[in-house]
Amino acid sequence: MQLIESHASFGGTQEVWQHQSGVLGCDMRFGVYRPPQAADGECPVLYWLSGLTCTEQNFITKAGAQRYAAEHGIIIVAPDTSPRGDDVADADSYDLGQGAGFYVNASESPWSKHYRMYDYVVEELPALVDAHFPTSTARAISGHSMGGHGALVIALRNPGRYRSVSAFSPIVAPTRVPWGHKAFGAYLGLDSESWRQWDACELIIESKPDGEKMPLLVDQGEADEFLDSQLQPTRLQAACEAANHPLQLRMQPGHDHSYYFIASFIGEHIAHHAKALYR
Numbered sequence: 001m002q003l004i005e006s007h008a009s010f011g012g013t014q015e016v017w018q019h020q021s022g023v024l025g026c027d028m029r030f031g032v033y034r035p036p037q038a039a040d041g042e043c044p045v046l047y048w049l050s051g052l053t054c055t056e057q058n059f060i061t062k063a064g065a066q067r068y069a070a071e072h073g074i075i076i077v078a079p080d081t082s083p084r085g086d087d088v089a090d091a092d093s094y095d096l097g098q099g100a101g102f103y104v105n106a107s108e109s110p111w112s113k114h115y116r117m118y119d120y121v122v123e124e125l126p127a128l129v130d131a132h133f134p135t136s137t138a139r140a141i142s143g144h145s146m147g148g149h150g151a152l153v154i155a156l157r158n159p160g161r162y163r164s165v166s167a168f169s170p171i172v173a174p175t176r177v178p179w180g181h182k183a184f185g186a187y188l189g190l191d192s193e194s195w196r197q198w199d200a201c202e203l204i205i206e207s208k209p210d211g212e213k214m215p216l217l218v219d220q221g222e223a224d225e226f227l228d229s230q231l232q233p234t235r236l237q238a239a240c241e242a243a244n245h246p247l248q249l250r251m252q253p254g255h256d257h258s259y260y261f262i263a264s265f266i267g268e269h270i271a272h273h274a275k276a277l278y279r
């Protein structure tokens with residue numbers, strides 16, 4: 001592991017680390033905010049998954065999360081959004097290939113060689129983080145847009161692994177919208193039956209009545225340019241109602257899809273996670 005950046009921030013440090021990922025078969029970078037409390041003992045970890053076109057930089061430079069992570073004593077880990085490198089498959093468009101890993105394990109050539117972001121976020125990255133940073137066993141997960149989809153799917157598929165989950169403007173039903181059709185068609189193949197295990201709404205509808213029902217906190221801007229075409233949060237509302245799954249969906253007037261929206265509510269999300277992480 002190599003330290004790429006370190007900046008003092010709110011009594012802690014915002015760091016960027018690089019490592020060789022065995023799961024993805026390439027070098028990967030991730031941000032780690034180390035709150036002041038981590039100097040004296042173990043802290044819980046919030047994993048943040050960013051959206052299309054992002055690297056590990058977008059969240060750490062734009063969300064303003066450090067102030068709240070320092071206040072609550074939470075380590076925040078923010079990985080890149082796909083495998084990277086000249087020998088990693090890519091596409092010309094912003095919504096497929098590098099910067100658009102969709103937090104799935106690809107089964108189709110040429111993507112299957114490197115695109116295993118689900119295994120990276122669920123297995124390899126937490127093991128690495130736990131080995132190198134003063135983490136407690138308590139974990140939470142959140143994300144934005146494609147990363148909101150990732151956070152919801154990862155939490156729903158791994159009962160007991162996370163204490164809380166939240167999302168900003170998530171792609172709640174990728175099997176039913178253009179971004180998902182394009183990415184899943186490429187990464188998972190044309191048999192859409194295999195897509196359903198990567199769709200938050202499908203996972204909720206298919207969940208066992210007596211399984212874990214972790215409450216979902218979702219913020220969505222009403223002026224989001226992708227609201228009707230790609231995000232469609234009413235699908236999540238309907239799935240949660242049908243399956244009796246607790247959901248707090250907050251429609252936020254005037255807000256768009258950008259990090260200005262995330263910065264406006266990240267403090268409330270971190271407070272929400274802190275309650276579960278320090279319960």
Ligand SMILES: N[C@@H](CCC(=O)N[C@@H](CS)C(=O)NCC(=O)O)C(=O)O
Pocket residue numbers: 050051052053054058062094144145146257258259
């Ligand atoms: N219109 C955008 C679509 C991509 C987009 O809005 N990405 C969101 C996540 S889905 C984002 O976080 N962008 C980076 C940023 O705002 O810093 C583009 O073509 O770049």
